Amino acid sequence: MLRFMGRLAKGLAKALAWLVGSVLLLVVLVLVVVLYTPWGTRTALGFALDFYDDMIPGAVAVEGIDGTLGGTLVIDALTLSDAEDNPLVDVRALRLQLRLADLVHLTVGFDELALGGLEIWFGGDRAAFGDLGPPGPAKPKPEGMVGPDLPIGFLGPLAIDGIVVHRNLLEGGDEVLVAVPQLRARLDSKGRAAALQLDGVTAILDSASLAIAGLTGAVHWDDPNIRIDDLVVLSNRGVITHADLGFDAYQQTGDVDLAALIDIAGLAPDSKLPIHGLVPLSVKAAGGAQSVWAHIVSSAEPEARVDLLLGGSIAPRMQLAGTGVVQLVPPGAERPFASFLAVQAFRLPDLPMLAWAQLRCIGCSEPVGANAQVAIDLVTKSTDIDARVYLADSSVTASASIDDGALIRARAEVGVPSIRGLGGTLSPWLPSALAGQLTQIGGSLGADASCHGGTGLLRCTAVVDARALEYTAAKIAHVEVDATVELRDGRPSGAVTVVAEQMQWQQHRIDSLRVDAHGDRERIEIELGAKAKGGRVALVASVEPGPRTAIGVQELALDLQTLHARLDGPTTVTVGGGTVDIDGLRMTVNKGVLEADGVIGEDSDATVAIERFELGDLGPLKLPVRLSGTIDARAQLRGRTKDPQLSLVAAIDRLWVEKHELGHIGVEAGLDRGKLDAHVDWKPGADARERVELRA
Structure with missing residues (x-):
C-alpha cells in the first residue's frame, strides 16, 4: 500500500511538473507572441483598448497599430473623447521603444517616446476629462496629499512635435490657446514623485503675441510640492535669465525668485514710453493667499529705476500695501527725479476693489508729487479713476469713469498761476535749452476739459484761458480757447473759438482777434476777424480736406489806414x-x-x-x-x-x-x-x- 502511494505521489508530481511547465511554456509563448509579433501586439492592445473603452463613460479609438511591444511600436490616430463625444486628446502618431527589463521594477522604461500632432481641448463645459476614468466615487487621498499614487513608474526621453492646446468657447467653437512646435524632455516618475527635465521647448501664444524660442528647466513633483528650478526662457518679449519657483498644492503657498530682461516697448507698444532695449527685472516673492510678500526691482539704467516692497493678503479679503522708491532721469535732465512711492489695494468679497498710489519728490525744495485712486468693479466691469499732480503752486486734477471698456465720463482741470514759476520748478528735470525758454514765458494758464460718452457717442469740451502772456518781444493780454469735439458712430465733428486781446509783436499791435471754426472731416468752415488801430481784417472761408484740399474763400477784406483790399467774389x-x-x-x-x-x-x-x-x-x-x-x-x-x-x-x-x-x-x-x-x-x-x- 505504501509502495502504491509512493508511486502515485511520484506520478502526480511528475504530472504536476509537466502541467506547470506546460503552463509556463504557454505563458512564455503568449508573451513572445504578444511582445515580438505584430499580430500578437495588435491583438493584445486591441483587446486592452476595447476593455478600457467599455469600462469608461468616454471613448478611446485608434486607426492603426503596427510594430511590436518588444521592438518599436507605432500607433496611428489615437483619440480620446468624453461621453458627449467632445474631443479631449488627439494624437496623430505615437512611436514607442520599451525597455522590457524595467518592468521587473514596475517601471515603464523606454528608449523613445515620440508623439507627433498632439492636440488637447479643455474648458467651455465641453471637456469632461473625468469621463476617461471608471465611474464611481473617487478614492479619498491621504491627509496632505493632492496627487495620484501611481503604482507604475515611467522613465525615459520624450520627444513631442506639434502640440496644440485648444480652449473651448462658451458660445461654441474653440480658440488656439498655445501652440508648441517642439518639446524635448526626460521623464522619471513613480508613486507620488516625478521629475521632468525640459531640454528644449518652443511655443507660440497668439492671444498674447508671445513667441518662445527656447525654454529649459527642471520640474520636480514630490506630492504636494512642485518646484521648477533653473528655468530659462527666450522670447520676443524678453528673456528670463534665471527662475526658481515652488508651490505647495496642499497649503496653497509658494515662492518665486526670478531675474529677467523685459522688452517694455514690445509689451506695451501703445504706451510710447521713452524706454528702449531690454529692461532688467527682479522679482522675489513668497506666501499664499492669506499672507504674501513680494520685492520687485526694475532698473533701466540710467533712465529709470523702481524698487518696491509689497505685503499683505489676497483672499478672502484683499489688503495689500507697499512702499518703495522711483527714480527717473528725463532726457537732457541735470539730475534724476527721485520720489517716494506708496501703494495700497483693498477689496472685500463681492465689493469693488480700491487702490491708491502716491508719489512724493525726494529732495525737492517745493512740493512735487502725484496721487491717484482707482475703484474697479469686476462684476459690472466699471472703473473710476481720480488723480492729481502738483508742482509747487501748479496742479492738474483728472477723473474718469469707464464702463466695460467704454469711456462714460472724464474731466481734467489745469491751474498754472505762473508759467515762469512752473519752469523754475521743472528746470532740474528739463533740457537746459527748454528750461531756459520756459522760464522766459510770463503769465498764467488755466484749462478745464470734460468728456461724456454713451453708446456710439463721445462728446468733449475744453476751455483754455491764458492771461498776461509774454515771450521775448511778444505779448498777449488775454487769450481764450473754447473747443467742442463730438465722435458719433466713429465720425468726428467739432467747433473751436479763439478770442485774443491786446496782442503785440515789437511795434505791431492787434487790439482783438477772433477765430471761429466748425465742421467735420469732410468740410471745415472758418471765420476770422481782427481789429487794430486804424485797420481790420475779415475772412470767411471753408476747407475741404482730401488728396486735393479745396480752400474756398467767400469773403476777404483788409483795411489798414489808407490801404483797402477786397475780394470781389468767391474763389476757390x-x-x-x-x-x-x-x-x-x-x-x-x-x-x-x-x-x-x-x-x-x-x-x-x-x-x-x-x-x-x-x-x-x-x-x-x-x-x-x-x-x-x-x-x-x-x-x-x-x-x-x-x-x-x-x-x-x-x-x-x-x-x-x-x-x-x-x-x-x-x-x-x-x-x-x-x-x-x-x-x-x-x-x-x-x-x-x-x-x-x-x-x-
Whole structure:
C-alpha cells in the first residue's frame, strides 16, 4: 500500500511538473507572441483598448497599430473623447521603444517616446476629462496629499512635435490657446514623485503675441510640492535669465525668485514710453493667499529705476500695501527725479476693489508729487479713476469713469498761476535749452476739459484761458480757447473759438482777434476777424480736406489806414497732387486790381494780372523802402515744368524809390524752349529826353 502511494505521489508530481511547465511554456509563448509579433501586439492592445473603452463613460479609438511591444511600436490616430463625444486628446502618431527589463521594477522604461500632432481641448463645459476614468466615487487621498499614487513608474526621453492646446468657447467653437512646435524632455516618475527635465521647448501664444524660442528647466513633483528650478526662457518679449519657483498644492503657498530682461516697448507698444532695449527685472516673492510678500526691482539704467516692497493678503479679503522708491532721469535732465512711492489695494468679497498710489519728490525744495485712486468693479466691469499732480503752486486734477471698456465720463482741470514759476520748478528735470525758454514765458494758464460718452457717442469740451502772456518781444493780454469735439458712430465733428486781446509783436499791435471754426472731416468752415488801430481784417472761408484740399474763400477784406483790399467774389484754391488750381481770384486794392486764374504745377496754364496798382498804397505795410508809382503787369505761365513757356509784360509809371525818381520802366520778357528774350525800356524822368533800352 505504501509502495502504491509512493508511486502515485511520484506520478502526480511528475504530472504536476509537466502541467506547470506546460503552463509556463504557454505563458512564455503568449508573451513572445504578444511582445515580438505584430499580430500578437495588435491583438493584445486591441483587446486592452476595447476593455478600457467599455469600462469608461468616454471613448478611446485608434486607426492603426503596427510594430511590436518588444521592438518599436507605432500607433496611428489615437483619440480620446468624453461621453458627449467632445474631443479631449488627439494624437496623430505615437512611436514607442520599451525597455522590457524595467518592468521587473514596475517601471515603464523606454528608449523613445515620440508623439507627433498632439492636440488637447479643455474648458467651455465641453471637456469632461473625468469621463476617461471608471465611474464611481473617487478614492479619498491621504491627509496632505493632492496627487495620484501611481503604482507604475515611467522613465525615459520624450520627444513631442506639434502640440496644440485648444480652449473651448462658451458660445461654441474653440480658440488656439498655445501652440508648441517642439518639446524635448526626460521623464522619471513613480508613486507620488516625478521629475521632468525640459531640454528644449518652443511655443507660440497668439492671444498674447508671445513667441518662445527656447525654454529649459527642471520640474520636480514630490506630492504636494512642485518646484521648477533653473528655468530659462527666450522670447520676443524678453528673456528670463534665471527662475526658481515652488508651490505647495496642499497649503496653497509658494515662492518665486526670478531675474529677467523685459522688452517694455514690445509689451506695451501703445504706451510710447521713452524706454528702449531690454529692461532688467527682479522679482522675489513668497506666501499664499492669506499672507504674501513680494520685492520687485526694475532698473533701466540710467533712465529709470523702481524698487518696491509689497505685503499683505489676497483672499478672502484683499489688503495689500507697499512702499518703495522711483527714480527717473528725463532726457537732457541735470539730475534724476527721485520720489517716494506708496501703494495700497483693498477689496472685500463681492465689493469693488480700491487702490491708491502716491508719489512724493525726494529732495525737492517745493512740493512735487502725484496721487491717484482707482475703484474697479469686476462684476459690472466699471472703473473710476481720480488723480492729481502738483508742482509747487501748479496742479492738474483728472477723473474718469469707464464702463466695460467704454469711456462714460472724464474731466481734467489745469491751474498754472505762473508759467515762469512752473519752469523754475521743472528746470532740474528739463533740457537746459527748454528750461531756459520756459522760464522766459510770463503769465498764467488755466484749462478745464470734460468728456461724456454713451453708446456710439463721445462728446468733449475744453476751455483754455491764458492771461498776461509774454515771450521775448511778444505779448498777449488775454487769450481764450473754447473747443467742442463730438465722435458719433466713429465720425468726428467739432467747433473751436479763439478770442485774443491786446496782442503785440515789437511795434505791431492787434487790439482783438477772433477765430471761429466748425465742421467735420469732410468740410471745415472758418471765420476770422481782427481789429487794430486804424485797420481790420475779415475772412470767411471753408476747407475741404482730401488728396486735393479745396480752400474756398467767400469773403476777404483788409483795411489798414489808407490801404483797402477786397475780394470781389468767391474763389476757390485747390492744392494737392503737386498742383495749385486758382479759380477766378480777383481782388480790388484801392483803385487797383489783382487777378489770378489757372493751374500751376507739372503742366501749368496760369495768368496773373495787375492793373492800376499804386505802389504808394503799400505805405501802411511799413516796407523797408518807400515806393510810389503806378504798375500794370500781366504774366502767363504755360507748359510742363521741364519746358515752361513764360511771358511777362509790365509797366511802371512815375516810379519813385525813397527820394529818387526813376521815371518810367517797361519790361517785356518771354521764355520759350529754354530761350529767354527780354526787352527793358527806361525813361529816367517824366520830362527827360533820355531813353535807355536793353535787349537780351
